Amino acid sequence: MSFTTTRKVRFEHCDPAGIVFYPRYFEMLNACIEDWFDARLGHSFGAIHVEGGHAVPTARCEVRFTAPSRIGDPLALRLKALRVGRSSLDLEIEISSRDETRLQAGFTLVHVSQATGRPVSWPAPLRDAIETEIARAGDASTTEGEVPNGS
Template sequence: MVFERTIKVSFQHCDPAGIVFYPRYFEMINQVTEEWFEQSLGASYRDIHIDQGDAVPTAKIETEFKKPSRLGDMLLFTLQVTKLGRSSVHLEHRATCAGELRLINRSVVVYVKGEAKKPVSWPQAIKKQMEIFLKEEGPS
């Protein structure tokens, strides 16, 4: 299964030339991830970070910028799990506009516990939901 979210490129995302300023993509990617946690995994960032005192920081991030995006573009972001570990999850985000690939992002998010912020196993309820989004390996 794939999680999808459409984001319209607004003025706040752009440089003076009307092109998405690359750090803004990371904000969009985080927004998609945060919404995935809340809508698909049943665990909002508020629940995890504020109520439980745990966290889900990004441990690694790698992005390929394929084509520029411009003010007014409607970007379709997709999110899939490529690998699910004990305390980490490898995510792949893709952004397209009218079928044209704009970026591919691969990141690793880790579940850490309490004030010590040491990696621990994903809560079973969250991990079970993540498995639904695990990308099937097959012919490319």
């Protein structure tokens, strides 16, 4: 089961040609990850980064752009958790519009201590939530959860 959130391509996302300027996709991708942490894992980035003294930076991001998105396009961002390590997490996100893939991305996030900047183990409740998501992703019979955003 994947996690889906939606966005609408706005003028602010576009270059003078009216297509999404690629750095804006990275903002959308990060927002999708934040939405997933909050809605599905029950751990907001605010709680992790501000209250918890930890951070979840991106250690790897690979992106393949397959088609342009234009002002007004509705975008669906589908996140799937693939693997959790001691302190790492592999995700894939696909952005599509009207059943056409626009972008495919692979991420590795790392749970780190803000004090040292070094990787630290996922806290047990967060690890359990991630493992549940990975198990759900492997179960094709479950339905997707969707969080509309519109921005």
